[in-house]
Amino acid sequence: MMTTTMGMTTAVTMTTDRPIRMTVQNRLTITVAVLSVLALTVVGLVLYTVEANNVAGRNAASMSQEIAEMRTFAQNGVDPETGERFTSVDQILSQFLAQNQPDEDEILFAFLTDGRVLYQGEPNAPLSGSKEFEKAVAGVSGDGGEINLTIAGDDYEGYVLPIATGGQTGSFVVVHNVSASHSDLTQVMQIYTVVALAAALLITGISSILARRLLSPVTELRQTAQSISGGDLSNRLATRGNDDLAELGRTFNDMLDRLESAFETQKRFLDDVGHELRTPLTILSGHLETMDSQDVDDVDETRTLLLDETDRMARLVDELLILARSRRPDFVRPAEVDVPSLLGDTLAKAKGLGQREWQVATPPTITFWADRQRLTQALLQLAANAVEHTEEGQSITFGAGHDDSHIHLWVRDEGRGVPDEIATDIFDRFSRGSTEGNGFGLGLSIIKAIAEAHGGTVVLDHASKGAQFRMILPKGPQ
Structure with missing residues (x-):
């Protein structure tokens, strides 16, 4: 028979790579970079605010301490060195400045009654000679109070305490250079800014590498x-x-x-x-x-021949459809199958295939999980093959066995057997054991597909006479 293979032409729509404006890796890297900068900025702002408040608190505490000491010193009115009482405001102010050392960035001033101004602390030329400073002190010297002013670009804050005794009035002034007090904090924040930028760049680089590695799949x-x-x-x-x-x-x-x-x-x-x-x-x-x-x-002869050929084509299409559906997940619908009942029902149906000596070897009393209809179909196909290769009166036997994990279902006949040269290819599609008969060589392929759909396989056992085909199927859930 001459056959011609018809090829399949497949139309494939090729797709081109569309340009990607922003990859997930880039978005993640940018997001991490922005979040890192925001987080470091917030940390810097919080750090600056806390430290600035600490500096302001230390300045206020220092001024309060100096003012409290001056009040106590003036109220006591006794010179601790001589044990004699002070006779003038200028003596009180001068003696207090001589006995006290101000803190860093702090200056103590004494405005004497004769107009002179004494100070204790680091020299501060802009402040000492500033008319604005003297005017600010004079403005609150009557009742005392806080002063705030900016001179030569530096901010100052201070407190004026009036000192009066014997009809004379002078002023004690504590002044803090706020700009100088914040200079260390400013330097720290500059260093923090550089470190934060370096950390942000490092975090961005590491996040880019990690994102590329994590998103490579x-x-x-x-x-x-x-x-x-x-x-x-x-x-x-x-x-x-x-x-x-x-x-x-x-x-x-x-x-x-x-x-x-x-x-x-x-x-x-x-x-x-x-x-x-x-x-x-x-x-x-x-x-x-x-x-x-x-x-x-x-016409009648042609009609008969054409009907026969259309029947053959219909059978071929049915068998090919079974093979095509065998890959579908719903090809088998497992349920509990009783082995003796399965073989008994199959034997009853197989007797209509031909005049043979049909037998069932004593099957084990066991159940397993499988599709009963598909197994019946496979066993009947094996029986049909056995009928095709045996003579009338020869025996065909159904049997079963099992081990710990598998069920073995087999069909054995006393026919001509399978030649060794085709034994390895007999389960391939359109492979036939002989040129006799009307089959298409798809029967064993269907049996193999049914066994594989159950998670098993089918094998040809060596037999001294005839042939024995055996399906090996998993027992499934017990």
Whole structure:
């Protein structure tokens, strides 16, 4: 029989890489950079505010301490060195300045009754000779109070305490150079700014590297998906680890396996249909072209032949559809199957296949999880093959066995057996044990598909006489 293989033409729509304006890696890197800068800025602001308040608190505490000491000194009115009472305001102010050393960035002033101004602390020329400072002190010298002024670009704050005794009035002034007090804080904040910028750059660089490494499976997923759009289903993702991205990669690979299997099944189905239907269609076309429509006998003969060929084509399509559906997850619908009952029912149905000595070897009393209808279909197909290769009166036996994890269902006959040269290829599609009969060589392929759909397999056992085909199936949940 001459056969012609019909190829399948597949139209593939190629896709080009669309430009990506902003990748997930870039967005993550920018987000981390912005959040790092914001966080470091907030930390810097909080640090500056706290330290500035601390400086202000220390200045206020120092001034309060100096004022309190001056009040006590003036109220006591006794010179601690001589033990004699002070006789003038100028003596009180001069003696207090001589006995006290101000803190850093702090200056103590004594405005004497004769107009002179004494001071204790680091020399401060802009402040000492400032008319603005003298005017500010004079403005509150009557009742005392705080003063705030800016001289030569520096901020000052102070407190004026009037001292009066014997009809004379002078002023004691404590002044803090606020700008100088904040100079150390300013220097610290400058250093913090440099360190914060370096830290932000370091965090951004590390986040970019980590994002690239963590998102590399996503990039590979995109590239693989684009290759699939081009028609290549062979690529797979390299999965490492047990995190979410690794699980995504494994799930994607499983999906590709199913797609590739589905496409391969479709391709094989179309190839098989083209391979096997071309010949009967050629026969139909040839007989229709040569038929004499005026010859009744020729019309009847052609009609009979065409009906026979269409029946064969219908059987072929049915068998190919079974093979094509065997890849679907709903091809088998497992339920609890009783082995003795399965073999008994199958034997009753097989007796209609031919006049043979039908037997059932004593099966084990056991149940397992499988699709009863599919197993019956497979056993009947094995029985039909056995009938085709045996003579009337020869025995065909159904049997079963089991081990710890598998059920073994077999059909044995006393026929001609399977030649060694085709034993390894007999389960391939369109592989036939002989040229006799009307089969297409798909029966054992269907049996193999049913066994594999159950998670098992089918084998040809060595037999001294005839042939024995055995399905090995998992027991499933017990």
